[in-house]
Amino acid sequence: MSNYQLPITNYQLPITTMQCPNCGTKVTIGDRFCEECGTPLAVTIPxxxxxxxxxxxxxxxxxxxxxxxxxxxxxxxxTCDRLEITIQSNLAGISDRGLRHQQNEDYLACAKVDGKNAYVLVVCDGVSSSQKPELAAKVAAEKASFALCAAIQKGAVKPQEAMKIAVGEALLSVCDIPYTNGGDTDPPSTTIVAAVVVDKMATIAWLGDSRAYWISPQGSQQLTKDDSWLYNIVSSGKMSEIEARKYPEAHAITRWLGVDIGDNWHPSIVHFDIPGSGYLLLCTDGMWHYAPDPSQIAHLVKEKSDKDAVEISRSLVEFARRKGGHDNITVALLSL
Incomplete structure (x- = not known):
C-alpha cells in the first residue's frame, strides 16, 4: 500500500436537512422515509x-x-441496481445498472444545505478494472457530499477550498478500503465530479471522465474536461477524435481517486457564474457516451422542461438504456 497520506481535516459534520418531495416536511440525510407521510426518500433495488x-x-x-x-x-x-434520490422538485438524481453490466459500479449523492441557499451534487463512477469499484464510488460520493455540506454550512472556507477538502476526504475514504496487492486488478478507485452551488455561483471539481454540463435556453456547454487518453491526444492535435476512438486506449482515464494516484490527486476546479435559469447536469460516461455533444444532451433535457428534476433524470436514463445501456448510467440534475 502507498505511503502517501493526506492531512485529515477535523470538523464536526452538521445535521444537514432536506425536504420531503411529497409533503415538504424536513428530513435528514440518511433517512429512507419521511416520518410525516411515509414517502420513500431514496429508492434502492438491492x-x-x-x-x-x-x-x-x-x-x-x-x-x-x-x-x-x-x-x-x-x-x-x-450492489444497488438502481438508486433514485429526490431532494426536492428541482434537485434529484438516478443511478442505474444499465443493460450489460452485472452490477452497478456508479453512485451519487445530492443535498440542499440547511439554512443556506446552497446545493451539493456528487457523481462517481467506480473503475471496473479495480477492486471493489462499487464500494469506491459509494464511499467517495457520500464522503464528498457530507464534507461539502459541512464546509458550506459552517461558512469558514470558500467553495473552492471546500471542494478541495471534500475531494481529499473522498480520497481518504477510498484509500481506506481493504484490497489485495498484486494480481490483475488495481486497488479500489473511482472517478468523481462534484458541484456546489451557492446563490448564483457553481464550483465544480473532477477527476476522471464523469462530466458536468450547463443547459439553458440561451446556450449549453460542457463545464469539465475529461481526464482521459482520448481528450489528451485530441486536444494535442495529434489525432482527430474519429481517429483516436479506434485505439484501445480511447476509454482509458488518466486521473482518478485511489491509493495509486500518488501526488496527482488534486482535482481540476472551475467556477461558473450562473447566467439565469437552466439546468446543472452531472453524469457518468454511461450517459454522455450516447450524447457527447452538449447540444444533444440539451435537446433531451429541454424535451422534458415541463417536468421536475426526477422525471427529467428518469428520461435521460431511459434514453441511455434505449441506446443500449452498455455501461452503468448515472445523472444528477439541479434546476435553477
Whole structure:
C-alpha cells in the first residue's frame, strides 16, 4: 500500500436537512422515509436483504464496509441496481445498472444545505478494472457530499477550498478500503465530479471522465474536461477524435481517486457564474457516451422542461438504456 497520506481535516459534520418531495416536511440525510407521510426518500433495488445476516440488525447498523456495529459480522457488499434520490422538485438524481453490466459500479449523492441557499451534487463512477469499484464510488460520493455540506454550512472556507477538502476526504475514504496487492486488478478507485452551488455561483471539481454540463435556453456547454487518453491526444492535435476512438486506449482515464494516484490527486476546479435559469447536469460516461455533444444532451433535457428534476433524470436514463445501456448510467440534475 502507498505511503502517501493526506492531512485529515477535523470538523464536526452538521445535521444537514432536506425536504420531503411529497409533503415538504424536513428530513435528514440518511433517512429512507419521511416520518410525516411515509414517502420513500431514496429508492434502492438491492440484490439481497440489507439486514445483518448474523444477528438481524437493521440497515442502520451496517457501515460503509459492510460491518455490523451490533455484532461485528461482515457481509459481502450488495450492489444497488438502481438508486433514485429526490431532494426536492428541482434537485434529484438516478443511478442505474444499465443493460450489460452485472452490477452497478456508479453512485451519487445530492443535498440542499440547511439554512443556506446552497446545493451539493456528487457523481462517481467506480473503475471496473479495480477492486471493489462499487464500494469506491459509494464511499467517495457520500464522503464528498457530507464534507461539502459541512464546509458550506459552517461558512469558514470558500467553495473552492471546500471542494478541495471534500475531494481529499473522498480520497481518504477510498484509500481506506481493504484490497489485495498484486494480481490483475488495481486497488479500489473511482472517478468523481462534484458541484456546489451557492446563490448564483457553481464550483465544480473532477477527476476522471464523469462530466458536468450547463443547459439553458440561451446556450449549453460542457463545464469539465475529461481526464482521459482520448481528450489528451485530441486536444494535442495529434489525432482527430474519429481517429483516436479506434485505439484501445480511447476509454482509458488518466486521473482518478485511489491509493495509486500518488501526488496527482488534486482535482481540476472551475467556477461558473450562473447566467439565469437552466439546468446543472452531472453524469457518468454511461450517459454522455450516447450524447457527447452538449447540444444533444440539451435537446433531451429541454424535451422534458415541463417536468421536475426526477422525471427529467428518469428520461435521460431511459434514453441511455434505449441506446443500449452498455455501461452503468448515472445523472444528477439541479434546476435553477
Amino acid at each position: 440484490n439481497a436483504g440489507d439486514r445483518c445476516e448474523k444477528c438481524g440488525a437493521g440497515v442502520e447498523a451496517i457501515d460503509a464496509e459492510g460491518y455490523c456495529s451490533n455484532c461485528g459480522f461482515r457481509r459481502e457488499m450488495q
